[in-house]
Amino acid sequence: MRLETDRLIVRTFRPDDWQDLKVYISRPEVMWYEGEWESSDDACRRRAQAFADSGAFWAVELKQTGRMIGHVYFGQTQPEAFRTWMLGYIFNNEYHGYGYATEACREVLNDGFRRLGIHRVCAKCALQNKPSWRLMERLGMRREGLSPKAATFRQTEKGQPIWWDELTYGVLEEEWPVQADSASKRTSRP
Template identity: 30%
Template sequence: MEQFIFETERLGIRRFSPSDSEEFAQILTDPEVCYFEPSGVFPREKALAVAAKLAQDKRFFAVVLKENNFLIGKLFFEDKDFFGAYEIGYTFNRSYWGKGYALESVKGMFRYAFEKMNVRRIIAEVDIKNTRSVDLLERAGMRREGVFKKSAAFRKNSLGEPDFSDFASYAILKDEFNIRS
């Protein structure tokens, strides 16, 4: 029986375990999944090691399908040490995109955080070219608070120079979540 931290209709959210390595490596070795991730794509051996490391890191949560316990994604939820603010992030196996799973897990994390963890404000930062992620944040009820022009570069352009992107900052407050849900 899985020990979930919280559940949604279709998903269970729990800590990572070293036995997740194979399923998690499918995510980290996919160039399309990792395109907008600061860490980039991982070679298989490194991806297997990362999964084991996440089991020790309280900022990461495994998202599994309740119907078969398959690991389809990861949530990141970090205390910003700033007046009850946390940052959320997510990465899902590409075979499970387009089914509303990421959104369901993010909303579940909002509920868990606001109701059980005494969180006050949740933020997210996204490259505005990452349209799937932007759509998810807006569907989850987050507000765009600003856009930081050419603020970071996680890739190089064809000339080998840093490829700077505009990053949008999103947030949702506990009160806003309560009103909408």
């Protein structure tokens, strides 16, 4: 699959994206709310292959340079009958603050609502992860609730889990304003 926006190509993740992936998943400041991911060359190759195989990961490429600057996760949750998809994203911090993540996620949601018969899209993040929940709000997602101490990706020096309060955001099919002009930019490739 391949989607296009003014500044971005948003396409199915490929195994050869591993080097661009490695750049940002090896940065603790990017991965603070994700937990540590192994970032050796081998681990990144394996992860890129797994992302590509899953079909749920979109690579975001800057048109101007061809560089892969981040990825979007968009996968169906269980049970299937709920027709609910989960959204996630990690972007290289050299490219934060330009609206690229919002632009990419909006296009992935447009495509999903148009093509997949989605009823609801949800996303979760730590309450402290303001850039993440601001992105969801820019997309027009609704804050649905706060689950106290629901997630942990970090430990204290003594090995005790550090619990984070977790926000859930959501948007329903009838609430999503699919952008009319983006349909013309979509091209599907098997």
